[in-house]
Amino acid sequence: MTAPRVRFAPSPTGYLHVGGARTALFNWLYARRTGGVFVLRIEDTDKERSTDAHTQVILDGLSWLGITWDEGPYFQGACADRHRTDAEWLLAAGHAYKDFLTSDELDAERAKAKALGAPFRYERAKCDLPAAERARREAAGLPYTVRFAMPQEEIAWDDAVHGRISWQGSDLDDFIILRSDGSAIYNMAVVSDDIAMRITHVIRGDDHISNTPKQIALYQALGHEPPVFAHVPMILGTDGKKLSKRRAAAAVGDYQDLGILPAAMRNFLALLGWSPGGNEEIIPQTEMIARFSLEHIQKKAAVFDPIKLEWMNGQYLSLLPVVELLDPVQRQLEMLGVSTGRDLAPLIDAVKARSRTVTHIAEQIAVRLDATRIVRDAKAEQLIAKLGDRFAVNLKLAHESLAACDAVNWHAAFLEGILKQLAESFGAKLGDVMQPIRIALTGGTVSEPVPELLTAVGRDESLTRIAGAIPG
RNA sequence: GGCGCUAUCGUCUAGAGGCCUAGGACACAGCCCUCUCAAGGCUGGUACACGGGUUCGACUCCCGUUAGCGCUACCA
Numbered sequence: 276m277t278a279p280r281v282r283f284a285p286s287p288t289g290y291l292h293v294g295g296a297r298t299a300l301f302n303w304l305y306a307r308r309t310g311g312v313f314v315l316r317i318e319d320t321d322k323e324r325s326t327d328a329h330t331q332v333i334l335d336g337l338s339w340l341g342i343t344w345d346e347g348p349y350f351q352g353a354c355a356d357r358h359r360t361d362a363e364w365l366l367a368a369g370h371a372y373k374d375f376l377t378s379d380e381l382d383a384e385r386a387k388a389k390a391l392g393a394p395f396r397y398e399r400a401k402c403d404l405p406a407a408e409r410a411r412r413e414a415a416g417l418p419y420t421v422r423f424a425m426p427q428e429e430i431a432w433d434d435a436v437h438g439r440i441s442w443q444g445s446d447l448d449d450f451i452i453l454r455s456d457g458s459a460i461y462n463m464a465v466v467s468d469d470i471a472m473r474i475t476h477v478i479r480g481d482d483h484i485s486n487t488p489k490q491i492a493l494y495q496a497l498g499h500e501p502p503v504f505a506h507v508p509m510i511l512g513t514d515g516k517k518l519s520k521r522r523a524a525a526a527v528g529d530y531q532d533l534g535i536l537p538a539a540m541r542n543f544l545a546l547l548g549w550s551p552g553g554n555e556e557i558i559p560q561t562e563m564i565a566r567f568s569l570e571h572i573q574k575k576a577a578v579f580d581p582i583k584l585e586w587m588n589g590q591y592l593s594l595l596p597v598v599e600l601l602d603p604v605q606r607q608l609e610m611l612g613v614s615t616g617r618d619l620a621p622l623i624d625a626v627k628a629r630s631r632t633v634t635h636i637a638e639q640i641a642v643r644l645d646a647t648r649i650v651r652d653a654k655a656e657q658l659i660a661k662l663g664d665r666f667a668v669n670l671k672l673a674h675e676s677l678a679a680c681d682a683v684n685w686h687a688a689f690l691e692g693i694l695k696q697l698a699e700s701f702g703a704k705l706g707d708v709m710q711p712i713r714i715a716l717t718g719g720t721v722s723e724p725v726p727e728l729l730t731a732v733g734r735d736e737s738l739t740r741i742a743g744a745i746p747g
Numbered sequence: 748g749g750c751g752c753u754a755u756c757g758u759c760u761a762g763a764g765g766c767c768u769a770g771g772a773c774a775c776a777g778c779c780c781u782c783u784c785a786a787g788g789c790u791g792g793u794a795c796a797c798g799g800g801u802u803c804g805a806c807u808c809c810c811g812u813u814a815g816c817g818c819u820a821c822c823a
Contacts, residue, residue: 284823285823286822286823288822288823318823320822320823321822321823323822324822324823325823374821377821378820378821381820381821385820392748393748394748394749394750394819395819396749396819420821437752437753440751440752441751442750442751443750446749446750446751446819447750447819448819450820451820451821453821454821455821456821458821460820460821460822460823461822461823462823464823465823480817481752481753481816481817482816482817482818483817483818484751484752484817484818485750485751485752485817485818485819486818486823488751506752508752508753508816509816509817511816513758515815515816517816543759546759546760546772547759548759550759550760550761552761552762553761553771554760554761554770554771554772555771555772556759556771556772556773573759573760574752574753574754575753575754576753576815576816577758577759577760578757578758578759579758579759580758580759580773580774582758582773582774583758583759583772583773583774584773585773586772586773586774587772587773589785589786593785593786628784628785628786629784629785629786630785631785654783658783694782695782698782704782705781705782706781706782706783707782708782709782709783710782710783712782713782713783719783719784720783720784721783721784721785722783722784723783723784723785724781724782724783724784725782725783
């Protein structure tokens, strides 16, 4: 048996949708698992909507996810001649025929059927022109489309995820394969390309299930064995509807901007509709490849849960060494407009345990670097009210003790000693000493342990912030 | 309307006739840890859409119902 050849074939008509990304991931995983070849083909035949910029976004998105292609990108538009040649071969072989009906006439037929409440289907016997008129149009050199003569028999296949799926050819139209301008229609182009690229496994979204019998019929007419088909389920939004840009981030690039790590995104996407069979959630890439199989792909559509993605990202974040976060955090800080002159490593180290995304890390660092970003939150106000006079008193005492600490001793272990001693010396609860400092330094009630926070912000800046926070 | 696909906790899923009084994860609640939060540990609630078969036995097989989705273009 020769190595499988799979392909991902997006249309460059927009951003890289997470559903498309997952389809690409499954293809890639399958190729890597089986030692096969992953082909990237850009289906840019819709000239109206396809752009180079969109193509680039798709390429960037795949690269970001670590999905690498072995061949391509091929452009479907460049293969137009072959598509036409294949369609014309079908015509010559009697598997297709010319249809001289104009699109206006076709529309009229459709409208008529609709008025009668009957479903419209193109049937050659009923729709074709009378022989004389047909001959006249042909002789006059009028434009025509080429329709595929759908065989009136059962068309079935064993889908790798759904099992056997069967259609009756009689339920299918004689669909157009060549437009009147001579260009091929989607189903024709896909089959022509998949044959030319010797694709053995077509792994794609299950919205293509109903295209499959048409394509199989085309393979058979063309004298080629159809590939294995694997139709993977759709990805839905939290509302159970199709994931749309309006409701949630639907593009891979959005998650990149949100500070999601590619490894986390890949892991999350892989588990949306596929499962290795056990209880694991965090699955390293090598293991993912080793365990991937088409049989374990879910038949049912899956809801994309951004909360779980964030959780997973947090898991990856905690495993990631600080050095690897330097660049991503730097980029996010630049996007936030924070100028960074100092080593970010200790700052990242201080906040990353409490962060689920790179963006969240950057936001916290921004506050530690730039006092103007401090915002008193509701929890802080509540706590201040609850502490009453003690807020100002404890802050003042803390300021005195901390000011006595010189720069050389300004590190977490020493500062912790100072603060614990302070609390003990006048019988205050440790929290009543710590929390006011935390509020003074960040505006909030949540952060890394206060001694570490003081270190992250630095001695002089910390003292300034504490002094500034003392009421009165 | 026609044809097709699907149906386990709120969500992602495990489950290939007895291992299931249905397991894990996210989320949620409580407890522990603790200056706060996160992480971690422990505990808890919540699911086999419905109805018929088949079988000694059905979450698992078959049929029907219902619901959701897809396609039904000279779009891809």
